[in-house]
Amino acid sequence: MEANTRGTGRLPAAFLTPGSSSFLDFLAEHKPELIPGHRGLPEGAVVEAPHGTTIVAAVFDGGVVIAGDRRATMGNVIAQRDIEKVFPADEYSAVGIAGTAGLAVEMVRLFQLELEHYEKIEGATLSLEGKANRLTSMIRGNLGMAMQGLAVVPMFAGYDLDLGRGRIFSYDVTGGRSEERGFAATGSGSVFARGSMKKLYRDDLTAEQASTLVVQALYDAADDDSATGGPDLARKIFPIVSLITEDGFRRLTEPEVARIAVSITDQRLSHPNGPQAPLL
Amino acid sequence: MSTPFYVSPQQAMADRAEYARKGIARGRSVVVLTYADGIVFVAENTSRALHKVSEIYDKIAFAAVGRYNEFENLRIGGVRYADLRGYSYDRADVTARGLANVYAQTLGTIFSSVGEKPYEVELIVAEVGRTTEEDQIYRLTPDGSIVDEKNYVVVGGNADSIGNYLGQRHRGGMGLSEAVRLAVDSLARDANGGSPRTLTPEQLEVAVLDRQRFQQRKFKRILGGQLGRLLDGDQSAAADDEEKPAATPPSDE
Numbered sequence: 001m002e003a004n005t006r007g008t009g010r011l012p013a014a015f016l017t018p019g020s021s022s023f024l025d026f027l028a029e030h031k032p033e034l035i036p037g038h039r040g041l042p043e044g045a046v047v048e049a050p051h052g053t054t055i056v057a058a059v060f061d062g063g064v065v066i067a068g069d070r071r072a073t074m075g076n077v078i079a080q081r082d083i084e085k086v087f088p089a090d091e092y093s094a095v096g097i098a099g100t101a102g103l104a105v106e107m108v109r110l111f112q113l114e115l116e117h118y119e120k121i122e123g124a125t126l127s128l129e130g131k132a133n134r135l136t137s138m139i140r141g142n143l144g145m146a147m148q149g150l151a152v153v154p155m156f157a158g159y160d161l162d163l164g165r166g167r168i169f170s171y172d173v174t175g176g177r178s179e180e181r182g183f184a185a186t187g188s189g190s191v192f193a194r195g196s197m198k199k200l201y202r203d204d205l206t207a208e209q210a211s212t213l214v215v216q217a218l219y220d221a222a223d224d225d226s227a228t229g230g231p232d233l234a235r236k237i238f239p240i241v242s243l244i245t246e247d248g249f250r251r252l253t254e255p256e257v258a259r260i261a262v263s264i265t266d267q268r269l270s271h272p273n274g275p276q277a278p279l280l
Numbered sequence: 281m282s283t284p285f286y287v288s289p290q291q292a293m294a295d296r297a298e299y300a301r302k303g304i305a306r307g308r309s310v311v312v313l314t315y316a317d318g319i320v321f322v323a324e325n326t327s328r329a330l331h332k333v334s335e336i337y338d339k340i341a342f343a344a345v346g347r348y349n350e351f352e353n354l355r356i357g358g359v360r361y362a363d364l365r366g367y368s369y370d371r372a373d374v375t376a377r378g379l380a381n382v383y384a385q386t387l388g389t390i391f392s393s394v395g396e397k398p399y400e401v402e403l404i405v406a407e408v409g410r411t412t413e414e415d416q417i418y419r420l421t422p423d424g425s426i427v428d429e430k431n432y433v434v435v436g437g438n439a440d441s442i443g444n445y446l447g448q449r450h451r452g453g454m455g456l457s458e459a460v461r462l463a464v465d466s467l468a469r470d471a472n473g474g475s476p477r478t479l480t481p482e483q484l485e486v487a488v489l490d491r492q493r494f495q496q497r498k499f500k501r502i503l504g505g506q507l508g509r510l511l512d513g514d515q516s517a518a519a520d521d522e523e524k525p526a527a528t529p530p531s532d533e
Contacts, residue, residue: 010385015357023363034368113367116497120335120359 023117024110024138036106037141041148049150050079052104054189054221054228055086055096057157057168058201059182060210063245064166066157067214068096069189069222070237071229081232086240088249090115093131093158094242098187099173100150107138107152114138128160132169132177140175155186159244166244183213189221189228196220199277211241211252215260216274231261293423296391296398300422303400304346309436310404311467312343312429313450314415315459318408318490318498322463325485333487335499337362337374339408341489345436346401346422354383354403371496376407380418380426388424398422402435408489408498412452434466442466457510460486460502464511481507 014030024035032038041047050072057066068085071078079101086096087108095111097104114134119125126134135156142152156169168180183201185193196217205213215231218239222230231238238257243250268274287295308324310332321343323332333343336358344351361382362374383403391398403420417429427433432450434443445466454462464484468476486502493500502510 009382010389011357011361011382015360016353016386018353018356023360023367026360027364031364034364109367113363117359117363121356123329123331123334 021118021121022134023114024134026117035141036103036110037138037143037145041145041150046149048074049103050074050083050101051227052083052085052098052101052187053225054185054187054193054218055098055155056185056190056193056197056214056217056221057096057155057180057183058197058205058210058213059166059168059203060205060207062166063159063207063243064157064168065207065210065214065241065243066094066096066155066168067211067218067239067241069218069229069239070232071222071227072101073227076226078229081229081235082237084240086242086251087112088242088251089131089156089158090119090125091248092125092161092244093128093156094244094249095135096155096157096186097152098154098190099152100145103142103145103150104152104154107142107154111135111138127162128158128167131158132156132179135169136171136175136177138175139171139173143174146173153186155184157244159246159248161246164246183217185217185221187228189218189225192224193217193221196274200275207243207245211243211257212260212264214241215239215257215264219264219268220274231265233262233265293392297423300391300398300400304402304422304435305437307345307436309434309438309442309467310343310345311432311434311442311446311463312404312406312417313432313446313459313463314412314417314452315454315456316412317456317492318488319406319415319417320456320459320463321404321406321485321487321489322460322467323485324467324479324483326483331485333485335487335497336379336405337366338371338496339489339498340374340376340379341406341487341499343404343406343435344401347399350399351401351403354386354399354401357386358383358405376405376416376418380405380420383420384424384426386424387420387422391423404429404433404435406489408491410491438469438471441469441471445469456488457513460507460510461513481511486510 027035052072055068066086070082072080072083089095089112095108151173153173154171160167168184169177170180170184170186171177183197200213219230222228238261241252241257310323312321321333325332334355336342342355358379366374387399390396399422406417409415417433419427419429419433432446449462464479468479486507488500489498490500
């Protein structure tokens with residue numbers, strides 16, 4: 001009775017077995033080889049693959065903004081100048097990824113599907129907390145690869161419809177999850193981005209101000225971290241900035257981000273270190 | 281020891297078909313019809329939680345009548361099939377035709393296997409295309425036959441008389457409000473020629489596959505007040521949350 005689903009044929013028993021609403025669980029049972037973390041790597045081999053770098057996020061009044069630079073590096077080489085690292089996870093959340101680009105993008109695809117699958121099967125969406133926990137178990141599944149240098153470190157941001165505010169969750173390679181207050185950064189440029197946001201962040205920002213804040217932070221990260229790319233004015237490649245509010249996910253259009261990036265770059269011509277916070 | 285009766289294959293199949301048909305005939309009907317911007321699904325269903333119409337994938341929806349546990353099982357199988365296929369290949373590689381084939385094989389195998397009772401379900405799998413010509417509607421019967429339907433289809437207890445009524449009145453390019461009202465009118469027909477019943481929004485489950493929706497997922501339920509306005513003939517009702525600029529995705533519900 002078992003038939004493959006690639007051609008036609010009866011649905012295999014696993015498809016019609018009542019069970020979990022999770023696509024990941026279904027894959028684990030039916031097609032474990034499709035789960036990214038389940039693939040083994042040759043022992044001792046070091047795999048060189050493009051890495052993505054800095055992701056920043058900040059909560060503002062009425063939502064949350066999440067942004068990423070566009071550079072992927074492989075060793076000291078710039079592998080890609082326009083990589084995307086911030087993706088919508090569903091209508092009310094987004095995920096940004098730092099780490100091994102290939103694996104991270106695959107993990108995002110699976111995570112998006114996981115949320116959509118649950119929504120279709122159950123007829124209801126997961127809570128924001130529930131979504132954050134699903135991501136935890138996916139990172140944990142990748143631990144074996146992370147030990148061999150292929151780590152994926154995502155950041156998850158979303159609008160919590162129950163609480164009526166934006167929230168940010170950050171992760172470590174083992175799947176350790178922590179909720180961040182106000183702002184957060186991950187990836188190789190995160191130390192510089194966090195320092196920048198620490199000085200500029202206030203808890204009454206508007207969406208517009210928060211978008212400017214995260215681009216400032218990315219600029220500072222690119223300033224000091226060679227693996228993070230700044231706004232590329234010549235090629236018109238700008239950071240990806242996404243807002244999540246009660247109205248759902250919205251990625252800022254290229255002209256919108258360009259306007260912010262250009263005004264920041266202009267200011268840096270006269271003040272290379274950017275805006276200054278009061279001393280006391 | 282008594283000798284087992286000989287039953288001819290024809291008779292055995294006819295009995296099974298009769299059994300399934302009777303099970304389906306007990307339930308209320310579901311109407312699916314095309315309108316200018318897509319495909320609309322209207323079912324008589326008082327439950328808010330147990331759906332007869334559901335999303336399967338980006339452009340594909342599912343409607344069913346008969347035994348709930350059986351079609352729910354098939355629905356979940358279909359969602360798993362679509363999600364797995366979309367994940368292995370690409371979202372564009374998930375098609376209603378492929379899904380309908382898998383359902384047909386599944387139903388057909390169950391129907392003719394001696395150890396299992398036939399499923400008492402009738403399914404509709406529909407996919408909205410870029411134009412009306414590309415819309416696809418498939419009807420699946422318990423024995424695993426597929427019928428490729430054009431413009432409209434009715435399944436369930438009173439399908440024949442509803443189908444007749446609908447067939448005389450359905451035309452291409454109807455607005456959503458007009459299409460929903462026609463569907464509700466036909467569902468309210470009495471099979472025995474009595475006066476039509478009155479169906480309120482609370483008794484109806486309505487959903488659309490709307491090709492104008494800018495999101496990737498074209499399926500949308502029409503609920504509560506919005507449905508009420510649609511039944512009152514307000515053409516703009518369903519477009520309420522679709523009027524926003526493309527950059528601001530509205531919520532799914």
